[in-house]
Amino acid sequence: MLGVADDLATRWFSFLKGRLRDLVLFLVVLSAVSLWQGHHLLPSGEEAPSVSFTDLRGNPVRLEELRGQKVLLYFWAPWCGVCKAVTPNVRWLASSDHVEVVTVVSTRENPASVLAADPESFSDRVLVADDAVARAFAVRGYPSFYVIDEEGIVERSFLGYTSRLGLWVRTRF
Template identity: 40%
Template sequence: MEGGASAFARLKAAWGRARERWWVRWGVDLVVFALLLSAVAAWQARNLPGAGTPAPDFSYQTLAGDTVRLDSLRGKPVVLAFWAPWCGVCGAESSNLSQLRRLAGDSAHVVSVAVAYDDEEAVRRFVREHAVDYPVLLGDDAIQSAFRVNTFPTVFFLSKEGRVERAAVGYTTLAGLSWRLLL
């Protein structure tokens, strides 16, 4: 028993010496922070369609008047972002979606769905104010319900076959969007 206690004491002392180094403290803090963020993200996405499930089918008009159907997007991965014009976080994330669209080029579709708006002019105002350069679908309660979206922004990453691969709820950085698209 004494050998185990002294081994624990040595381990505790070694850990104390290691924690005196700034990079160890920062590293441990970053790992704990990353685990907390991951846990919160998983909790936020708990009610969304699960990985591998077919994305709910849709057909909606863009602000330009074109019709976009889910099956017309097949053949490339799809980043499908749900947002509301009154959502400040959505406005902050919109430039990341624009940058992702430019980075992805022809290898993926970046499409957004405006929901929870009072009138089309509110959507157009958001698009102008945030220099949105990706397609904006005029969604409704039906698509919001089908994808079980109740928090904005919510971004889905669909496979080229139209299956949900993953989702992110809340603000997502360009690095986070790119990483999820590449997975």
């Protein structure tokens, strides 16, 4: 009887060891892909570009006006499936008080009509950016995120899907 239990335990341990190896390999590959995706974004520790946006009423807004508070810039596109999946997470973060969430929409997308179609999907602050702003922030894919500290320094940048927990951690620490 003990031999059967030992055999079962050995097989179970072997199974778990294989799954753990697979999980570690998956996490390494996922991390590498994530790093590669965002390699072109502005690096941490660099001053955020001095750029101007417009709000939905056409008023100019300078990024410097947001100094004194931590800001999450969320570059978004309406045709982006990942953006549609991550927007509820961004909206959840916008309801917190530790970071100002700014949704940035390209002028190429006719922002007013895009936002009118689903106004509940966006944070309270929506800004419109032209191609010069996208170039200044090295936005080549969507969604792109920048966490900018109170002094206007890029804390971190990342690209692609992120969970609520991922957004919270990236804007807290």
